[in-house]
Amino acid sequence: MSLFTxxxxxxxxxxxxxxxxxxxxxxxxxxxxxFRDPDGLWSKSSPAELASYDAFVRNPVRVQSWYxxxxxxxxxxxxxxxxxxxxxxxxxxPTVTVVTQNVDRLHHRAGSTNVVELHGNLIDTYCVTCGxxxxxxxxxxxxxxxxxxxxxxxxxxxxxxxxxxLSRTAFDAAVMAASRCDVCICIGTSAEVQPAAxxxxxxxxxxxxxxxxxxxxxxxxDRIDATVLGRAGTLMPLLINExxxxxxxxxx
Ligand code: BJW
Numbered sequence: 001m002s003l004f005t006x007x008x009x010x011x012x013x014x015x016x017x018x019x020x021x022x023x024x025x026x027x028x029x030x031x032x033x034x035f036r037d038p039d040g041l042w043s044k045s046s047p048a049e050l051a052s053y054d055a056f057v058r059n060p061v062r063v064q065s066w067y068x069x070x071x072x073x074x075x076x077x078x079x080x081x082x083x084x085x086x087x088x089x090x091x092x093x094p095t096v097t098v099v100t101q102n103v104d105r106l107h108h109r110a111g112s113t114n115v116v117e118l119h120g121n122l123i124d125t126y127c128v129t130c131g132x133x134x135x136x137x138x139x140x141x142x143x144x145x146x147x148x149x150x151x152x153x154x155x156x157x158x159x160x161x162x163x164x165x166l167s168r169t170a171f172d173a174a175v176m177a178a179s180r181c182d183v184c185i186c187i188g189t190s191a192e193v194q195p196a197a198x199x200x201x202x203x204x205x206x207x208x209x210x211x212x213x214x215x216x217x218x219x220x221x222d223r224i225d226a227t228v229l230g231r232a233g234t235l236m237p238l239l240i241n242e243x244x245x246x247x248x249x250x251x252x
Contacts, residue, residue, distance in 0.1 A: 011209040017095040019181035025188020029080040029233040052162045060146035064139040074104040083110035085236035092243045097177035116173045120159040129153025178203040186212040188232045191220040
């Protein structure tokens with residue numbers, strides 16, 4: 001007995017374009033903390049003190065040291081079965097676009113070839129004064145000075161903070177992917193942060209079948225076609241197995 005509805009599977013088997021929107025839950029099984037879960041990053045620290053440009057300028061050492069620890073966590077993590085299965089979708093569907101809110105580069109490392117990073121990434125850093133790429137923002141929480149560029153400007157991670165606009169190129173690509181896909185699979189996002197959370201609704205408005213894989217219901221559950229409850233690293237491999245079995249049946 002499949003966990004997935006017949007309509008979802010039918011739409012997926014005949015899809016030309018699938019858009020996968022991922023959030024922190026997709027990387028949770030790689031050991032990377034989510035934001036809004038009971039043990040998530042925002043349960044320990046306030047986003048207002050860490051994830052805005054104002055917070056960064058007010059206390060650069062605090063923000064840089066917090067990001068230093070997160071960069072180390074991401075560099076020490078590996079893609080999990082969810083990332084691997086999302087990459088495997090490319091063997092089964094003509095066009096797959098991965099639109100991720102995650103900043104950990106794990107979709108790239110798992111082999112996905114068409115990834116749109118809505119909120120930037122944690123690997124790159126740049127100077128807020130001259131804009132040059134900097135090698136590192138590594139700083140201890142008790143450092144007396146923040147990490148600076150050779151020009152003297154503060155070094156920041158290449159992520160999108162609250163109140164900042166997303167890259168135009170990335171957002172345009174995400175809107176295009178949401179409005180043109182036949183199926184949209186949202187994995188491990190609370191759908192509480194805009195404008196990312198509006199993408200599945202846009203997909204639905206354009207006739208796409210929209211399903212979410214999550215351990216709990218979310219802010220968009222009652223506005224989409226189906227919610228499949230479970231862990232991303234379990235559900236995505238199950239889905240790929242069903243698709244492979246179906247394509248083998250079709251081939252014989
Ligand atoms: C599992 C699982 C497992 C766990 N398997 N599932 C319109 C209306 C209202 C507000 C706004 C609006 N437009 C703009 C705003 C303001 C703001 C916003 O949305 N605020 C809301 C919180 C109210 N948005 C912005 O500021 C954005 N900019 C913007 O819109 O620019 C234009 C503009 C500017 C100014 C004014 C108006 C317009 C920018 C947003 C940037 C978000 N940045 C962050 C930090 C990135 C850097 C970093 O990593 O430090 O991005 S915040 C954080 O939230 C991070 C995430 O990408 C993002 C989304 O979180 P996500 O991925 O959904 O994670 P969680 O933790 O929330 O959820 C995890 C889910 O996984 C849960 O559902 C679990 O159940 C599930 N899960 N384990 C499956 N194993």
